[in-house]
Amino acid sequence: MIRPAGRVAGFGETVFATYARLSAEHGALDLGQGFPSDGPPAFVRDALRAAADGPQQYAPLPGLPDLTREIAFDHGRWLGRELDPTANVQVTDGATEALFAAVQAFVNPGDEVVVFEPFYDAYPADVTMAGGVVRAVPLEPGSDGRWTFDPDRLGAAVGPRTAAIVVNTPHNPTGTVFREAELDAIVREAQRAGALLVSDEVYEHLAFDGPVRLATRPGAWERTLSISSFGKSFSATGWKIGWAVGPEALIVPLRRAHQWIPFAVATPLQAAAAASLRVARADDDAYWRSLRDAYRTRADTLVAALAPTPLKAVRPEGGYFVMADASALGYDDDVAACRDLPVRASVGAIPPSAFYTPPHRHLARRWIRLAFCKPQAELTEAGRRLATLEPAGTASTPSSPTNEESPRP
Numbered sequence: 001m002i003r004p005a006g007r008v009a010g011f012g013e014t015v016f017a018t019y020a021r022l023s024a025e026h027g028a029l030d031l032g033q034g035f036p037s038d039g040p041p042a043f044v045r046d047a048l049r050a051a052a053d054g055p056q057q058y059a060p061l062p063g064l065p066d067l068t069r070e071i072a073f074d075h076g077r078w079l080g081r082e083l084d085p086t087a088n089v090q091v092t093d094g095a096t097e098a099l100f101a102a103v104q105a106f107v108n109p110g111d112e113v114v115v116f117e118p119f120y121d122a123y124p125a126d127v128t129m130a131g132g133v134v135r136a137v138p139l140e141p142g143s144d145g146r147w148t149f150d151p152d153r154l155g156a157a158v159g160p161r162t163a164a165i166v167v168n169t170p171h172n173p174t175g176t177v178f179r180e181a182e183l184d185a186i187v188r189e190a191q192r193a194g195a196l197l198v199s200d201e202v203y204e205h206l207a208f209d210g211p212v213r214l215a216t217r218p219g220a221w222e223r224t225l226s227i228s229s230f231g232k233s234f235s236a237t238g239w240k241i242g243w244a245v246g247p248e249a250l251i252v253p254l255r256r257a258h259q260w261i262p263f264a265v266a267t268p269l270q271a272a273a274a275a276s277l278r279v280a281r282a283d284d285d286a287y288w289r290s291l292r293d294a295y296r297t298r299a300d301t302l303v304a305a306l307a308p309t310p311l312k313a314v315r316p317e318g319g320y321f322v323m324a325d326a327s328a329l330g331y332d333d334d335v336a337a338c339r340d341l342p343v344r345a346s347v348g349a350i351p352p353s354a355f356y357t358p359p360h361r362h363l364a365r366r367w368i369r370l371a372f373c374k375p376q377a378e379l380t381e382a383g384r385r386l387a388t389l390e391p392a393g394t395a396s397t398p399s400s401p402t403n404e405e406s407p408r409p
Contacts, residue, residue, distance in 0.1 A: 007129045015121065015354035019338060023348030029382050030348040031370040032338075034172070034320045036235035038375050041287075044234050047275035051268035061259055063091025063243070064270035070277040075226065075245045079215050087248040090255050091270060093262045094240035095202045095229035098254075100126050101261055102225050102244065103164070105253040106196050107132040111163035114189075116149060118173055118355035118364065120200065123166050132163065136357040139174055145314040147174035147323075151185045158189045164196040165189065167214055170203040173352055173369040174323055175299075175316020177207045180217065187220045196250070197224040202242075205233045205288050207318035208296040215246070225250050230273045232320070233280075233291065235373075241265060241273045295320075295372070298379060302372040305383020310391045311368070320373040323352065327366035330392020334364050341368070345385045 003009070016033050023030040062068055068085035076083040083089065092098040099122055107113060109131030115123045117136045124134045135157040139147040158165070167186055169178040178186075190197050199214040215224040225246040231237035244254055280287040299315065302322050306313040310328040331337040334351035342348050353364035372379055 019350055023342050026342040028342035028346045028348045031382055032348040032350040034371045035237045036373045040234050040236040043279045044276045047272035051271040054271050055267050058264045059267045059270055062086050067270045067274040070274045071243050090244045090251050091265050092242040093265050095227050095242035096122055098227045098242045098244045101254050101257040102198050103130045104257040107163045112161040114157050114165040118352045120172055138360050138363055147176045158193050162193040162195045164198055166198045168200040170207050170318030172319055173321040175319050177317040183214050183217045187217050191219055199224055199226045201226055201228045202232045203319040204228055205291055206295050222247055239269050241269050298372045301376045302379045305380050309386040310389050320371050322370045323367050325366050326368045328391045334368055337368055345389055347382050347385050
C-alpha cells in the first residue's frame with residue numbers, strides 16, 4: 001500500500017470547500033467564502049487585455065521588473081524607506097505561496113511558530129510541512145467587542161525554540177486592526193526570541209481607519225517580511241499575484257525557497273498588476289480611498305442587516321468578515337450552526353473553530369463567520385433571510401444537531 005507522507009496525512013478537505021458545497025446544494029447565499037462576487041474594476045480588466053499582447057514567457061525569478069518597481073515604490077512610501085525593487089521585493093504565486101515560502105525558508109524541524117487564533121488555516125499547514133510546531137495565542141473579544149490578545153499569554157508562547165511570529169492585520173476573521181501598542185508588544189517578543197516576524201497584510205487597504213503597518217514599528221523592519229497580494233485589493237482573487245517586502249537578508253532566503261515552488265509567476269498577470277497599481281495611486285490614492293469607503297459601507301450594511309436577527313454581530317475594523325454570536329440559536333457549537341443555516345435560512349457561513357488549534361476550539365463554540373465582500377443587495381437579503389430564524393426555546397425552533405451529526409471537516 002502506498003501511503004502519504006506524514007506531513008500531509010492529517011490534512012482534510014479545506015473548510016471553505018466543505019461549506020461552499022453545502023451552500024450550493026441548498027441554493028443558499030454564500031457568505032462563507034471570502035471572495036468578492038462583483039469582480040474587479042474596469043481598469044483592471046483593461047490592463048489584463050493589454051497584457052495579453054505583451055510578453056508571455058517566464059518572468060525573472062524576483063518578479064517582472066515593472067511590477068517589482070511598483071511594489072517597491074508603493075511600500076517605500078508607506079514604510080518611509082527607499083526600497084530596491086530586486087533586493088527588497090519578491091513576487092509570489094499569491095500571498096499564500098509567500099507565506100509557505102517564508103516558513104520553508106526560516107523554520108527548521110522542531111522550531112516553533114507563534115500564531116494568533118483564529119488564524120488563516122494555511123498557517124498551521126505551512127508549519128506542519130516544514131516540520132515545525134505551532135504555538136497558538138488566542139484572540140478574545142473584550143467588553144467593547146473588539147478582539148485582542150493577552151500580552152502575558154503571548155510572552156508565555158514565545159520561547160527559545162521560537163523561529164517566527166505570524167501577524168495578520170487587518171485580522172481574518174475577527175476584523176481587528178492591531179494598534180501600535182499591540183504591534184510593539186509583538187515586536188518586543190520577537191526581539192527577545194531573535195525571531196522572524198511574518199506580517200500577513202493582504203487586507204492592508206481594507207483597514208477602515210487606515211492601516212498600521214508592522215514594519216514601521218521601532219525595531220521591526222530588520223526582522224519583518226511584509227506579505228500582501230493583488231487579489232483582495234482589486235477583487236481579483238483568482239489572479240494569485242502576491243509579494244513579500246523586507247530587508248535583503250530576509251528576501252534572499254525566501255527567494256531561494258520560492259525558486260523551487262513555482263519559480264516564476266504568470267507574466268501577463270504581473271504586467272496587468274503593475275499597470276493597475278499605477279492607476280490605484282493616481283489622484284492621491286483615489287482608488288485606495290474609495291475601496292476603504294466601499295468596504296466600510298458594506299460592513300455597516302451587514303451589521304445593520306443582522307440587527308433584527310438572533311445573531312449579534314461585532315463591527316469589524318477592516319477586512320472582509322464579520323464575526324457574529326450565534327448562541328441565541330441554541331446550537332451545540334459553530335459547526336452545527338453552520339451546517340444548518342443553509343437549510344433553515346438559505347445563508348452560508350463558516351465555523352471559526354476550523355481556525356483554532358484543538359485545545360482552544362471551545363472558544364469558537366458560539367461564533368460564526370460571515371463575509372461582507374459581496375454586493376450590498378446580497379448582504380441586505382442575507383439579513384432578511386436570517387431574520388426569519390427564531391431564537392432557541394421557541395416552538396418553531398428545531399432541535400440542535402449533536403456534534404456527532406455535524407462532523408468537523
